Every structure is written in structure tokens, then in C-alpha cells.
Amino acid sequence: MDRTDSRDTGDERPGEIVSPLRRTFEVGFWVAVTLVNGVANSITVLIDIRRSGLAFAAWEPAVWEFSSGLAFLALVPALLWFTRRFPLHWDTLRRHLPWHLLASVVFSSAHVLAMVAMRELAYAGMGTSYEFGDWSRGLLYEYLKDVRTYVTMVATIEGYRFVRRRLKGEARLLDAPDDVETPPGKIERPERFLVRKLGREFLVAATDIEWLQAAGNYVNLHVRGREYPLRSTIGGIEARLDPARFVRIHRSYMVNLDRVASIEPLDTGDARVLMADGSRLPCSRRYREVLRERVAGGRT
Incomplete structure (x- = not known):
């Protein structure tokens, strides 16, 4: 991609030339994680439903899991931008952690709203309706799950950037000799x-x-x-x-x-x-x- 503006899929900056292979890998990673989790969780939930004898249609677990996964996937670009603005390194942890705690609340709220909207559309398409239930309890319940997903995604992003920095090589200023003093x-x-x-x-x-x-x-x-x-x-x-x-x-x-x-x-x-x-x-x-x-x- 030979241009000075770039779509954010990893840790590239405006002006950085991003190879098609790298872009494919970064986009493909998030898409693959969403698909694998969606399929695996749908099958697991469906098995649990059948074992418990609950009255849910076979398509409903797929709607639940993929609506959640697609909502997370849509939030990846915003999370990439936010982690660039407030990176979590040892020297920034104390200063940036409160911002990430606040961001996790916004992240979960956006996830729930997008997830519920997709479920309502899917259920309407099947000729029925979806009820999220009590919003105050539902939001708290989802946040307790989403905060773990938030931590996992941030750790994945920071880990990937750390590896890329090591592969590219990281520069630092040379320390001045101890016997050389810089004039005032x-x-x-x-x-x-x-x-x-x-x-x-x-x-x-x-x-x-x-x-x-x-x-x-x-x-x-x-x-x-x-x-x-x-x-x-x-x-x-x-x-x-x-x-x-x-x-x-x-x-x-x-x-x-x-x-x-x-x-x-x-x-x-x-x-x-x-x-x-x-x-x-x-x-x-x-x-x-x-x-x-x-x-x-x-x-x-």
C-alpha cells in the first residue's frame, strides 16, 4: 500500500507503508478469531440447550454468539486507536490504567448496544422478537464478561506491537561517557x-x-x-x-x-x-x- 494514509488494522501510523501481506495477516487474525469463537461457542451453547431440554430454536445460539463476536470485531479499530493514545507499558501503567478502566465501561456499553441491535434485527427476520431483559442487571452482567474480553484484546494488541518492535529493532540514545560533562x-x-x-x-x-x-x-x-x-x-x-x-x-x-x-x-x-x-x-x-x-x- 503505497500511500501516506493508512487504515488501522494493527499498529501502523499515518505515513507508514504497510505491506499487503501484513495487512492481510492483521485483518485475517481478527476475522478468524471472530469466526472460530462464533462457531465453537454456538455449538457448545446448542449442546447445553439440548442437554437441558430448553425450548430454543437451533438458530438462536448462532445469533447470540455471532452478534456478540461481530460487535467486538466492529470495536477493534477504536481499540487500536485508543491503545496507541494510551499504551500500557510498565512506565505508563499507573498513568494510563484509569483511562483503560473507563474505556472498558464504554467498550462494554457499545458492545451490548450493537449486540442487542443485531439480535433484534435477526429475530425480527425470523418472525419473532428478542428481549434483552432488565437493562441495569443486563449491563452489569455483560460488563463482568466484557472486561475480561477487553483485557485479552488489549494484551493481544500490545503483545503484537511489542513483538513487531523487537523484530524491527528498537532504538535508544547512547549514554554519554561518565567522564564527559555537558557544559551548562x-x-x-x-x-x-x-x-x-x-x-x-x-x-x-x-x-x-x-x-x-x-x-x-x-x-x-x-x-x-x-x-x-x-x-x-x-x-x-x-x-x-x-x-x-x-x-x-x-x-x-x-x-x-x-x-x-x-x-x-x-x-x-x-x-x-x-x-x-x-x-x-x-x-x-x-x-x-x-x-x-x-x-x-x-x-x-
């Missing part, structure tokens, strides 16, 4: 970044970074077709990089001036920046003139 008022500018990938470590020169992209609590460093997440904000790393070489072009993007191929003005007043590696990045109007002056006049 002077900012220490990193010349190299340490990247850990699959148990190996190697160095990436700051000058090799082509462009940077904010991604929640991370900034993705794009280097020779590869992407290394760095635990930082875009503003934090901007203050550390050499302003003679790197320039901000968007609230979520910075570029290496040496790697800018061209700037394409847009009718909206914004611009599109074509990088030497073929990437097309957005440039906000507030940064457009500064970028043009820096590219035209050279680094200052």
Missing part, C-alpha cells in the same frame, strides 16, 4: 543511536536518519528503508537533533534536509514533501515556508 546551557546532540534487534546491537548514525515520524510514545526513525522506534516524543527528539540538518514539517514529522527531493505545494496551503527514498510526507502550512527557505538557501 549546551544541548548534547547525539551522533549515533543504539539499535537492539533480535538480541544484537548496532549503531545508526544520526546523519543516516532520513525522516522521523511521531507514533504515540515513540518516534519512528526511518533509515535506509528500515524503521526503528525510539521511545520519545517528536518534540523531545527535535530538541536533541541538529537544527542545521533536521527540520520539522508537521506536528508528526521531521525530515533530514539532505534527503528532501522536492516540495509539492497543495491548493490547501499545505505541501507534500517527496523524500529521496520515495516517501511522500505531509507538510503543514505553518512549516511550509520555513522548509522552502531552508531547502532553497541550504542549511544554516
Whole structure:
């Protein structure tokens, strides 16, 4: 998918080129989980009904289970966005956990409303009606079940992102030598970044970074077709990089001036920046003139 906007199926950000294979895997995973759970739970519930001699039609367990599963599936994009905004890592757990507790209530409420609506439509199509029962008790009962599903889904998403970061390699700033002190008022500018990938470590020169992209609590460093997440904000790393070489072009993007191929003005007043590696990045109007002056006049 060669474009700068992406539909969220995993942990991709706007501007990230997502391969069709990866997209198929991510979408297919959630669809497969929904189908397998729906089929397995429908059969199990139907067996229990037959053993208990309850007066339910054979199609009803399928409606119950698949309405619930499809409601969860519809909530995946929102959950992906929310976990990017409030990721659960050891250093963010205390700060973000209250937001997740609140989100679990919203998650369960949305699940129940969508589930009941689908059941009512299915029952109406079969010439009968569906009754959810007492809403106050029903919502509490469903929440006690849904909170476990919420925890499982969040853990799955965070686990997948953790594995992807390890496979791609995660960058960090090199610690300054103990015997070297930075003079007061002077900012220490990193010349190299340490990247850990699959148990190996190697160095990436700051000058090799082509462009940077904010991604929640991370900034993705794009280097020779590869992407290394760095635990930082875009503003934090901007203050550390050499302003003679790197320039901000968007609230979520910075570029290496040496790697800018061209700037394409847009009718909206914004611009599109074509990088030497073929990437097309957005440039906000507030940064457009500064970028043009820096590219035209050279680094200052």
C-alpha cells in the first residue's frame, strides 16, 4: 500500500507503508478469531440447550454468539486507536490504567448496544422478537464478561506491537561517557543511536536518519528503508537533533534536509514533501515556508 494514509488494522501510523501481506495477516487474525469463537461457542451453547431440554430454536445460539463476536470485531479499530493514545507499558501503567478502566465501561456499553441491535434485527427476520431483559442487571452482567474480553484484546494488541518492535529493532540514545560533562546551557546532540534487534546491537548514525515520524510514545526513525522506534516524543527528539540538518514539517514529522527531493505545494496551503527514498510526507502550512527557505538557501 503505497500511500501516506493508512487504515488501522494493527499498529501502523499515518505515513507508514504497510505491506499487503501484513495487512492481510492483521485483518485475517481478527476475522478468524471472530469466526472460530462464533462457531465453537454456538455449538457448545446448542449442546447445553439440548442437554437441558430448553425450548430454543437451533438458530438462536448462532445469533447470540455471532452478534456478540461481530460487535467486538466492529470495536477493534477504536481499540487500536485508543491503545496507541494510551499504551500500557510498565512506565505508563499507573498513568494510563484509569483511562483503560473507563474505556472498558464504554467498550462494554457499545458492545451490548450493537449486540442487542443485531439480535433484534435477526429475530425480527425470523418472525419473532428478542428481549434483552432488565437493562441495569443486563449491563452489569455483560460488563463482568466484557472486561475480561477487553483485557485479552488489549494484551493481544500490545503483545503484537511489542513483538513487531523487537523484530524491527528498537532504538535508544547512547549514554554519554561518565567522564564527559555537558557544559551548562549546551544541548548534547547525539551522533549515533543504539539499535537492539533480535538480541544484537548496532549503531545508526544520526546523519543516516532520513525522516522521523511521531507514533504515540515513540518516534519512528526511518533509515535506509528500515524503521526503528525510539521511545520519545517528536518534540523531545527535535530538541536533541541538529537544527542545521533536521527540520520539522508537521506536528508528526521531521525530515533530514539532505534527503528532501522536492516540495509539492497543495491548493490547501499545505505541501507534500517527496523524500529521496520515495516517501511522500505531509507538510503543514505553518512549516511550509520555513522548509522552502531552508531547502532553497541550504542549511544554516
